[in-house]
Amino acid sequence: LISTEKGSRCAMPLVVCFLLALSTRSMASKTPVGFVGLGNMGSPMATNLLKNGYPVIATDVFPGSCKEIQDLGAHVVDSPADVADKSDRIITMLPSSPDVIDVFTGPSGILKKVKKGTLLIDSSTIDPAVSKEMSVAAEKMGAVFMDAPVSGGVGAASLAKLTFMVGGPEEEFNAAQELLSCMGANVVYCGQVGTGQAVKLCNNMLLAIGMIGTAETMNLGIRLGLDPKLLAKILNMSSGRCWSSDTYNPVPGVMEGVPSANNYQGGFVTTLMAKDLGLAQNTATSTKTPIPLGSLAHQIYRVMGSRGYANKDFSSVFQFLREEEGQ
Numbered sequence: 001l002i003s004t005e006k007g008s009r010c011a012m013p014l015v016v017c018f019l020l021a022l023s024t025r026s027m028a029s030k031t032p033v034g035f036v037g038l039g040n041m042g043s044p045m046a047t048n049l050l051k052n053g054y055p056v057i058a059t060d061v062f063p064g065s066c067k068e069i070q071d072l073g074a075h076v077v078d079s080p081a082d083v084a085d086k087s088d089r090i091i092t093m094l095p096s097s098p099d100v101i102d103v104f105t106g107p108s109g110i111l112k113k114v115k116k117g118t119l120l121i122d123s124s125t126i127d128p129a130v131s132k133e134m135s136v137a138a139e140k141m142g143a144v145f146m147d148a149p150v151s152g153g154v155g156a157a158s159l160a161k162l163t164f165m166v167g168g169p170e171e172e173f174n175a176a177q178e179l180l181s182c183m184g185a186n187v188v189y190c191g192q193v194g195t196g197q198a199v200k201l202c203n204n205m206l207l208a209i210g211m212i213g214t215a216e217t218m219n220l221g222i223r224l225g226l227d228p229k230l231l232a233k234i235l236n237m238s239s240g241r242c243w244s245s246d247t248y249n250p251v252p253g254v255m256e257g258v259p260s261a262n263n264y265q266g267g268f269v270t271t272l273m274a275k276d277l278g279l280a281q282n283t284a285t286s287t288k289t290p291i292p293l294g295s296l297a298h299q300i301y302r303v304m305g306s307r308g309y310a311n312k313d314f315s316s317v318f319q320f321l322r323e324e325e326g327q
Helices: 012-028 042-051 063-071 080-086 097-105 128-140 153-158 170-180 195-223 228-235 270-286 292-309 314-326
Strands: 033-036 056-059 089-092 119-122 144-147 162-167 184-191
Touching (some): 033 042, 033 080, 042 063, 042 089, 056 063, 056 080, 080 089, 089 097, 089 170, 097 128, 144 170, 153 162, 162 170, 162 195, 184 195, 195 228, 195 270, 195 292, 195 314, 270 292, 270 314, 292 314
Parallel strands (some): 033 056, 089 119, 119 144, 162 184
Antiparallel strands (some): 144 162
16 A cells, blocks of 8 residues: 555555466466467578567577577477477478478477467468368367468568468467467468468469569560659559569669669578479369469469579569570
């Protein structure tokens, strides 16, 4: 109790104690979050969890990838199984379907030590069928699996502005959203397990087609004598505007802070775009859906991978077209 000017007493300290209790309870809710996969996307995502006060238990197949997050305060362990042993909410961010299968069901996989009730959120971009398989395997162990692939690239991951497309039990969405909102600006429920992956594959197919179209358009304009910055400016105030032209332009010198301004380093590498387009192609084939432009985009990115562009950002398709033109 404290005294007022008139000598009476009030319960202001009780209010303070109550607020402190609420704060303590809020911090207590931030139990450790496991994170597997600390590549170009996973590292900034895990960092944003730390920034939001969540203790992070992390691992990666390449120990060197763990150093940065460890320096920021994360606890690094040796395997996905060790992550599962120390946390009951785990996020995975991995390159491909085989990687996801191994991380979850391999000899040192998550499901070897997963606790009942653990929430498993996979943000990799993989075959929707694999997400469904992992969901069944997790359910047998008493855990809940959700697919939550992302859109936005490395820049959005660093700024916590990713878009998450979430598939899984709707009653678990709020729990997933609590964590995903620390890493993204948009968290959208898409339906049951696999639907998040389906949306992501559709998005990336359109992204690849748009990037190739932007690269072709910019190259044609340059060949016609147009200044690329001027051309981009006009495109971005006209009906041809798209994300590849106004946010991630593939022409060096047009924009700052994008891979094309850094010799196409960083960002979303060609190999991964080819992988995603292959998944889209397989899904289209199985559903007998014609995707002529998606198929052509797949072929282009596969060829790029064999011509020295495998580890360059997918916007390097502009450079690839220019080199092809000179042959």
